[in-house]
Amino acid sequence: MSDASLITPDARPGRPRKFRAATAEAAPARLALIGIALTGVAILILAPLATVFAEALADGWAAALASLTKPDARSAIQLTLLITAIALPLNAAFGVAAAWLITKFDFRGKAFLITLIDLPFSVSPVVAGLCIVLLFGANSLIGGWLVAHGLPIVFAIPGIVLATVFVTFPFVARELIPVMIEQGRTEEEVALTLGASGWRVFWTVTLPNIRWALLYGALLCTARAMGEFGAVAVVSGKIRGKTATMPITIEMLYNEYLSVAAFSMAAALTALALITLTLKTALELRHADQLAAIRRH
Amino acid sequence: MTDIAAPIRAKRVLPGFTLSLGTVLLYMTVIVLLPVLALILKGAEIGPARFWDIITSARTLAALRLTITAALIATAINAVYGLLMAWVLTRYEFPGRRILDALIDVPFALPTAVAGLSLTALFSGNGWFGQLLEPLGISVTYTIWGVALAMSFTSIPFVVRTVQPVLEDLDPAYEQAARTLGASEFTIFRRVVFPQILPAYLAGCTIALARSLGEFGAVVFIAGNLPFKTEIAALLAFIRLEEYDYQGAAAIALVLLFFALILLFVSNRLQARAMRFKER
Numbered sequence: 024m025s026d027a028s029l030i031t032p033d034a035r036p037g038r039p040r041k042f043r044a045a046t047a048e049a050a051p052a053r054l055a056l057i058g059i060a061l062t063g064v065a066i067l068i069l070a071p072l073a074t075v076f077a078e079a080l081a082d083g084w085a086a087a088l089a090s091l092t093k094p095d096a097r098s099a100i101q102l103t104l105l106i107t108a109i110a111l112p113l114n115a116a117f118g119v120a121a122a123w124l125i126t127k128f129d130f131r132g133k134a135f136l137i138t139l140i141d142l143p144f145s146v147s148p149v150v151a152g153l154c155i156v157l158l159f160g161a162n163s164l165i166g167g168w169l170v171a172h173g174l175p176i177v178f179a180i181p182g183i184v185l186a187t188v189f190v191t192f193p194f195v196a197r198e199l200i201p202v203m204i205e206q207g208r209t210e211e212e213v214a215l216t217l218g219a220s221g222w223r224v225f226w227t228v229t230l231p232n233i234r235w236a237l238l239y240g241a242l243l244c245t246a247r248a249m250g251e252f253g254a255v256a257v258v259s260g261k262i263r264g265k266t267a268t269m270p271i272t273i274e275m276l277y278n279e280y281l282s283v284a285a286f287s288m289a290a291a292l293t294a295l296a297l298i299t300l301t302l303k304t305a306l307e308l309r310h311a312d313q314l315a316a317i318r319r320h
Numbered sequence: 321m322t323d324i325a326a327p328i329r330a331k332r333v334l335p336g337f338t339l340s341l342g343t344v345l346l347y348m349t350v351i352v353l354l355p356v357l358a359l360i361l362k363g364a365e366i367g368p369a370r371f372w373d374i375i376t377s378a379r380t381l382a383a384l385r386l387t388i389t390a391a392l393i394a395t396a397i398n399a400v401y402g403l404l405m406a407w408v409l410t411r412y413e414f415p416g417r418r419i420l421d422a423l424i425d426v427p428f429a430l431p432t433a434v435a436g437l438s439l440t441a442l443f444s445g446n447g448w449f450g451q452l453l454e455p456l457g458i459s460v461t462y463t464i465w466g467v468a469l470a471m472s473f474t475s476i477p478f479v480v481r482t483v484q485p486v487l488e489d490l491d492p493a494y495e496q497a498a499r500t501l502g503a504s505e506f507t508i509f510r511r512v513v514f515p516q517i518l519p520a521y522l523a524g525c526t527i528a529l530a531r532s533l534g535e536f537g538a539v540v541f542i543a544g545n546l547p548f549k550t551e552i553a554a555l556l557a558f559i560r561l562e563e564y565d566y567q568g569a570a571a572i573a574l575v576l577l578f579f580a581l582i583l584l585f586v587s588n589r590l591q592a593r594a595m596r597f598k599e600r
Contacts, residue, residue, distance in 0.1 A: 048505050049505075052505075053412055056404060056407065056408050056412070057408055057412055057414055059404060060404060060405055060408040060409075060420065061416075061420065063401055063405070064405075064420060064423050064424075066449070067472075067473060067476075068423050068424075068426050068427065069423070070442055070448060070449070071430075071435065071438035071439055071442060071473075072426065072430075072438070074438045074441050074442050074447070074448065075434060075437070075438045078438075078441055113347075116343070117343065117344065117347045120339070120340040120343040120344050120347075121340070121343075121344045123336055123340045124337070124340035124341055124344055127334045127336070127337075127340075128332055128334070128337050128340075130337075130341075136344070136348075137588075138584065138585070138588050139348060139352065141584055141587075141588065142352060142580075142581075142584065144478075144527060144530070144531065144584070145527060145530035145531065145534065145580040145581075145583055145584040145587070146534060146576075146577060146580040147533070147534025147535070147536060147554045147573075147576050147580065148534065148536055148537070148554075149534070149536050149554040149555075149557055149558050149573070149576075150359070150534065150554070150557070150573045150576050150577050150580070151355070153359065153557060153558075153561060153569055153570070153573045154355030154356050154358055154359045154573075155355050156561065157355070157358040157359055157362050157566065157570065158354055158355045158357075158358035162566070163358065185351065185355075188351055189351050189352065189355070192347070192351060192352075208333070208334060211334050212333055212334065215333065215334065215335075221334075221335030221336055224334075224335075225336070243428075243429075246428070246429040247428075247429075249431065250429075250430065250431025250432065250433070250434070251431070252431060252432050252433040252536065252537035253432070253536035253537050253554065256536075256537075256558070257558060257561065269431075270431050270432075270433040270434070270537065271433075273433050273434065273437060274433060274540075274541075277437060277541070285437065286437070286441075289431075289433070289434040289437050289438065292430075292431050292434050293430060293434055296426070296429040296430045296431065296434075297429075299429055300422060300425055300426065300429050301422075303422075303425070303429075304418075304422045
């Protein structure tokens with residue numbers, strides 16, 4: 024074996040390592056793997072995205088826009104934005120509190136708490152919705168009392184908020200925890216010994232250190248909150264113009280064979296999702312230093 | 321840290337323990353614990369005999385069988401394709417790599433109902449892919465393959481995103497050592513790289529399986545939802561609820577919750593192992 028064959032291309036002196044390529048597969052193997060990856064993404068990710076817009080515009084822009092400005096569609100869009108606007112601050116506040124608790128203190132049951140925060144990733148959204156119906160439905164103890172006092176939860180906006188929050192509460196916490204673990208407790212402790220109050224430490228030391236991770240988590244939370252279907256479908260009762268969110272409206276329109284209207288609504292949601300993804304990618308590129316911890320954990 | 325530091329660590333230095341603990345406990349109780357408790361109480365009220373009857377009824381068994389089979393197919397697809405994706409994204413430099421990396425998150429950001437709707441349109445008889453496949457006698461929509469496809473779509477990011485960071489952080493020295501010892505590239509992958517990423521890989525596959533078992537939005541559009549044929553367990557629970565059969569709904573939901581908790585526990589243990597592996 025010649026000496027040259029022992030040196031991988033990237034280890035050659037004077038050649039800047041562009042990438043973390045420690046392997047040295049033959050070029051055909053590389054090309055084949057990249058080809059499979061690209062084909063898969065084209066078929067399974069790009070094609071569905073393209074279809075949504077193609078079907079929405081099947082009868083032209085005017086028809087698509089007209090279907091989105093109908094009263095029921097407008098109310099669905101407003102409801103989805105309202106639900107997201109309520110769920111996001113709640114989950115952000117919870118996320119910050121949970122991350123502070125988990126990263127700044129040692130206590131018993133911490134590992135269990137972290138597992139519990141992951142629960143919505145594995146529990147079916149239908150099960151989540153069903154749990155809320157069983158707890159707050161008109162037939163239950165709490166739900167019956169609330170309905171008698173004029174505050175129905177299920178088949179009303181509070182139920183949709185609860186279902187959305189159940190499904191989306193881990194996102195902010197999950198992004199903040201690794202970042203705050205890496206930053207440690209020293210900076211906060213120094214601020215404290217210098218005489219800062221607890222809240223001052225949070226606002227002037229912690230928050231600037233975690234703001235991009237917080238925004239990152241908020242973006243993920245927004246994307247999921249706007250698109251939640253299963254949990255909301257169970258609790259919403261699908262009352263047109265009242266408790267039908269955008270994803271619920273898509274299903275209703277589709278079942279009525281109103282293809283253009285269904286796909287127009289889907290295209291609106293897809294556009295929102297793509298905007299979120301673009302912002303998220305921009306954030307990853309610009310604030311790679313702070314967000315690196317998220318990837319590492 | 322020596323003995324002198326120990327008592328200081330033990331005493332909580334930073335403020336906010338009570339406030340953050342209170343907030344987290346209150347939030348988790350209202351949002352998660354009480355609703356889950358309500359489900360468990362409903363299940364307890366059914367009684368074991370009736371519970372068994374519901375779970376072993378022909379329609380429930382068919383739904384569970386379909387859900388589990390389709391979720392396993394979806395996870396198998398993701399296990400292969402997700403690993404390949406993570407490998408390509410971390411090891412190769414090629415034009416469009418960043419865009420490809422961003423696109424992996426599309427299934428995560430795209431609402432599941434939209435995913436289901438567009439996959440159905442693509443694979444139905446007159447869709448872009450459907451019209452190519454139907455003449456070959458392959459139908460995807462309204463079959464188990466459609467169910468598996470939808471599940472696979474929504475859970476692929478979980479595999480890629482758990483394997484990718486571990487692959488990025490691998491110490492190249494081990495691979496270079498193997499190479500100097502004359503190992504072939506495939507041997508290096510099999511004996512050096514794969515064992516290092518295995519815990520994270522299994523954790524990613526486990527969480528993808530959990531998501532597939534519970535997936536609803538994407539599946540209901542493409543499945544056709546024929547009882548005994550293409551009806552998933554989550555949908556059957558939903559149907560029972562709409563029939564005001566709360567016990568039937570709760571029994572099926574409890575089975576799904578049971579699977580979800582087990583898989584979550586397994587995945588967390590594997591993740592913990594993956595982290596320990598990294599720190600060494």
